[in-house]
Amino acid sequence: MDRLQAMQVFTRVVDTNSFTRAAETLDLPRASVTTIIQNLEAFLGTRLLHRTTRRLSLTPDGAAYYERCVRILADVEETEASFQSGNKKPSGKLRIDMPGSIGRLLVIPALCEFHTKYPDIDLQLGLSDRPVDLLQEGVDCVVRVGALQDSSLVARRIGLFEGVSCAAPTYVERAGIPQTLEDLEHHKAVNYFSSRTGRIMDWSFLVDGKEIEVKMKGLVSVNDADAYVTCGLEGFGLIQPPLFMVLPHLRSGQLVEVLPDLKPLPMPISVVYPHSRHLSSKVRVFVDWIAELFDRCPLLSGRASLDKTCSQRTFEQKESAPDLKTPVMSEWVA
Incomplete structure (x- = not known):
């Protein structure tokens, strides 16, 4: 044996x-x-x-x-x-999972760079919005958005998920523009609910260093990012998606920002892996690579403002703003 x-x-x-x-x-x-x-x-x-x-x-x-x-x-x-380490590059199968939006917009376009540096790593990239149990599913590491609750895992913060409150011009013309949090009581929102729990996600703002949650009334609730943004574009109500998802619509005027002085609470983006994987060279090089990748992206590193990104390029790797399509949204929780 x-x-x-x-x-x-x-x-x-x-x-x-x-x-x-x-x-x-x-x-x-x-x-x-x-x-x-x-x-x-x-x-x-x-x-x-x-x-x-x-x-x-x-x-x-x-x-x-x-x-x-x-x-x-x-x-x-x-x-x-x-x-x-001195004479052999990392090799073998490496299973990764991350939100579809991050994978499609940031990671996949840069995978040739990773493969060139580490050609012997067989990368299996899962793009999903569901919570992944790393141990039970044999996943080496995941990218997660939001507060991390599993203390048995190792987490390294690599970026920041910044949101924006916005609406279609047709909604603004019909319902007006909210000026304060109290004004939201008189407005409708497109609500987003968790596929895992069915719970409607409250709106969240950072006010004087404290998180303020607001329950929004709405006529429609969805659990899909494309549907969420589309409903906002069609004027069903206010939406509060991640900034990097709707930047093209803000640039084109299809969406307009509301409550610009009351920013949604940012959420950390972390790469997470089990303690048993922390010595693996293939996990270590991937974590270092994706951390560097996020650092090169102002929209996901916490260095970009809406005014700046609406006039400058989205990703530093691009010479001009990409024609972004609305990706699938993560549920913003670990």
Whole structure:
């Protein structure tokens, strides 16, 4: 029995809470994963996992063995990386997930740069707006927007999601322009609800250093960014999307900013990965690369203002403002 492989398989089964998902992420047949765990338990002379038709759980011995396996595998990876770093580039499969809007507008256009620097990394890029469980789904790292709640993960802040309150000229002509937060009581908004919870997302403003949330009345609620912005363009109500999503519409006059002195609360953008991945050279180089990429983008690094971006280029990599299409919106939460 290959004990190192058995440790890798066992920890992956625990992390994903599934024999099937562990097999998929390790590119092994499910039957092989089952056999390896059975042989490992026989070799150790103890049961590591409680198995039922619906769930897996660790036995006390399994929990202790898991913690030791994580440390041993991390030590092995660190040792290998220390010898490989001087003469070998990072390689292997790297699974990443991020909001579709960020992926399409910023990351994908720059992927040739990453591939040129690291040609041996097989990058699997998932573009989704749903919350991703890194451990259960075998994802190496994700880009997340908003407050991070899972303390078991390592997070590095790489940018800032800045919002803008705006409306179509047709709505403004019909309903007027709100001048204060109190005026919003008399206005309608296009509401955005979470696909995960169904909860309507309140509007959020930063006033004197404090977050102020406002519940908006509306005639329509959507959970898709294209629909959200389209409803705003059609005059259904006020919208509060991320600035980088609607910049072309603001430049063209299809949308106009409202409450310019009351900015929406900015939200941090972070790249997040499990503690067990922090020594991986392929994760490390990707995190460093995407952090640098965000730093080169004023709209997502917190250095741009609406007045500036409406008159200058969107991304520093471009010589002129790109013809941006409205991308899919993240749910703005971790």
